[in-house]
Amino acid sequence: MTETLWYAGRGTGVVSLVLLTIVVALGIGARSGRTAFGLPRFAVNMLHRNAALLALVLLAGHVGSLYFDPYAQLRLVDVVLPFTGAYRPFWLGLGTLGFDLILALVASSLLRHRLGARSWRIVHWLAYLCWPVALMHGLQTGSDGDSWWLRTVLALCAALVLAAVAWRLSSPFTQFPARVTRRVRALQETR
Amino acid sequence: MSHLHIDWTACDGRGLCAELLPELLAEDDWGYPVARHGKTQPTVPRHLEDVARRAVDRCPALALRLVNDPS
Amino acid sequence: MTNLLDGPADGRLDTHLDHHGRPPVLNAPQLVAQLRAAGLTGRGGAGFPTWRKVDAVLRAGGTPVVVANGAEGEPFSGKDRALLTYQPHLVLDGLQLAARALGARTAHLYTGPASADGVRAALTARRGTGLDPIPVTVTVAPDTFIAGEESAAVAAVSGRPAVPADKQRRITEAGVGGAPTLVQNVETLAQIALIARHGPDWFRSAGTPDEPGTFLATVSGAVVDPGVVEAGHGVRLGELIAAAGGPTAPLQAVLIGGYHGGWAPARRDLEISRAALAPLGASPGAGIVRALPANECGLVETARIAGYLAGEVAGQCGPCINGLPRLAGTMADLARQRARPGLPAEVARLAAMVTGRGACRHPDGTARMIISALRTFEADVAAHLAGRCLASASGGVRR
Incomplete structure (x- = not known):
């Protein structure tokens, strides 16, 4: 039983990290305003959202299984407050921090219409902090950090996000290169 | 009945709404949504209301609204 | 007949x-009843x-x-400034009348830089006369075309x-600070003070x-004594000129309603009213009449205005x-006789495309003015496509 929890904890952790990577890559890619892989933009948008929700579910499994796992010895406070754990507090804390950030990202996105575009966008910038935090947590916290397979997975994750950034920066921002971006003219008030 | 209201001060022309509602919206020369049938605030027929709601929900700029018309 | 400029x-x-x-004090039902009976319409342009x-x-x-709107971004209009310079107390009387009747506790006067000092004086x-029970805050409008638009005034x-x-x-439900807000042009408020x-x-x-x-008209262009005059709706163009x-000089056309208005042939008997101008795609707007002489190209002037509005x-x-x-840009190509097949059709397509697709009516007004030019200067459009210009052929200068 305890072995199961340990394996479940590690497995869900890795898979949710892969999913988060896909979410981040899709998010960065979607911002280019172009279509990719022949997918319409709304489909990319839905994929981004659904992968994020799935990642959250797996992350709940990751945290839950390790919370009940007698070896990990997680306390409730470790799940919420970062950098308070007994075991590798910094690297475990990164995981807690990432979890909190994801909760904020998902909650703000679900409440996007209430929050308004500006507040939502500010919170969403946290994704750029969340993903590297999760990556470092994955590399340094568990017992698999030295294994070739985990290193390969993490390297592929990093490569995917870097590729998305490169794609986003490589060519015109939209498929309408003649478009003038909206920007409110600075109006000089004469008083 | 209801109609689509576009907040032009928020619309970034990302194009999701025109993809989701090709019956009502097209893209203009610069990728901003434009009503296919003359009216600038297109009326949404009943059978498209669900997909219109999805377009409103998915608009990255929160620029789209479905407004109920008083009958 | 003069009312506003009387006295x-x-x-x-x-x-x-x-x-x-001294102005009388009206309650809300009295004000609404009087305005309804009078049939007063907004003098800022929308009517x-x-x-x-x-x-x-x-x-x-x-x-x-309550907000008195005297921000006159329209370059061909001078009536709000004239009113605030010569009859500021009629405007302020009207502002107080409306604010008191509505139960407002704050009133604003929003005006261009040229009139601000006069209004403050x-x-x-x-002060101390009891004429202004509701405090009035003066806000100076920036010198931009759209600064006088209703929601821009609220923002300012x-x-x-x-x-x-x-x-x-x-805005009547949620304007300044989320409160129901009445934005009225200063001329409208002066009319309220008289009614x-x-x-x-x-x-x-x-x-x-x-x-x-009556309404205030700003008459300019090819006239001897350009300025602000007052006339009753339905006045003939010849009388205003x-x-x-x-x-x-012999006149070719008039731009009625300003940069967002419409071109019409300069017929002396042209009636200046919404009803009479509607078939021409024009309206009195804020009372602007700009006379274009026969030797100036209407397409060149239209392109100039369009460039300014852009x-x-x-x-x-x-x-x-x-x-x-x-x-x-497309209009400028047409004006400068850079003949391209389909130029007028492209102008019409772009005009239709921008119409109704903005937070305000700036694209609509611009498109309407341009479309009215294509119609009014139809003969010159054909000439320009053939590489000629009727206005310059009549002895005018090509700009």
Whole structure:
């Protein structure tokens, strides 16, 4: 039983990290305003959202299984407050921090219409902090950090996000290169 | 009945709404949504209301609204 | 017939009171009833019935805010400035009348830099007279075309940049600070001050039965004595031109309603009213009449105005910030006889594309003015496509 929890904890952790990577890559890619892989933009948008929700579910499994796992010895406070754990507090804390950030990202996105575009966008910038935090947590916290397979997975994750950034920066921002971006003219008030 | 209201001060022309509602919206020369049938605030027929709601929900700029018309 | 420009034009309070007397105090139902009976419409350009707007603010409930709008971004208009310079107390009387009737606790006067000092002096003169029970805050409008748009005025008096806002909620329901807000052009408020004193029947003695009352017209262009004149709705174009000293040259066309208005042939008997101008795609708007002499090219002037309007885009709305420069550029090609097959059709397509697709009516007004030019200068459009210009052929200069 305890072995199961340990394996479940590690497995869900890795898979949710892969999913988060896909979410981040899709998010960065979607911002280019172009279509990719022949997918319409709304489909990319839905994929981004659904992968994020799935990642959250797996992350709940990751945290839950390790919370009940007698070896990990997680306390409730470790799940919420970062950098308070007994075991590798910094690297475990990164995981807690990432979890909190994801909760904020998902909650703000679900409440996007209430929050308004500006507040939502500010919170969403946290994704750029969340993903590297999760990556470092994955590399340094568990017992698999030295294994070739985990290193390969993490390297592929990093490569995917870097590729998305490169794609986003490589060519015109939209498929309408003649478009003038909206920007409110600075109006000089004469008083 | 209801109609689509576009907040032009928020619309970034990302194009999701025109993809989701090709019956009502097209893209203009610069990728901003434009009503296919003359009216600038297109009326949404009943059978498209669900997909219109999805377009409103998915608009990255929160620029789209479905407004109920008083009958 | 003159009402607004009647009496002393020195801007002084004592002469104003000698001539007009103190304004009466009306309650809300009285104000609405008088405005409805008078048939007063907004003089800022849109021509919306004033009583309806007042009524909408009343129905919204809560403590409303009243804004006098004297921001005149339109280059061919000078009537708001003239009114605020020569008759500021009529405007301030009207502002107080409306604010008191509505139960407002704050009132704003929003005006261009040229009139601000005069208005402040007028407000100072009224201190201690009991004429201004509701405090008036003066906000200076930036010198931009769209600064006078209703939601831009609301933004400006709220301390935000003077650019239009999305109108999901009406300003009469949620304007300044979220309060129901009545924004009225300064001329409209001055008319309210006169209607309250003399009654709706007196007001209706000028104008037409459908469009009663007088309006201020700014007549400019090829006229001897350009300036602001007052006339009843339905006045003939010839009379307005004569009031401005008559034409300096044979006239080809007039731009009525300003940069967002419409071109019409310069017929002496052309009636200046909404009803008569509607078939031409024009309207009196804010009372602007610009006379174009026969030897000036209407397409060149239209392209110049379109270029100016494209430069006055606030920058908030994608179709406008992209569409207006393209529309103006295409119009300029046509004006400069850079013949391309399909140029007029492209102008018409772009005009239709931008119409109705902005937070304010800036794209609509620009498109309407351009379309009216294609119609009014139809013969010249054909000539330009053939590499000629009728206006310059008549001895004019090519600019």
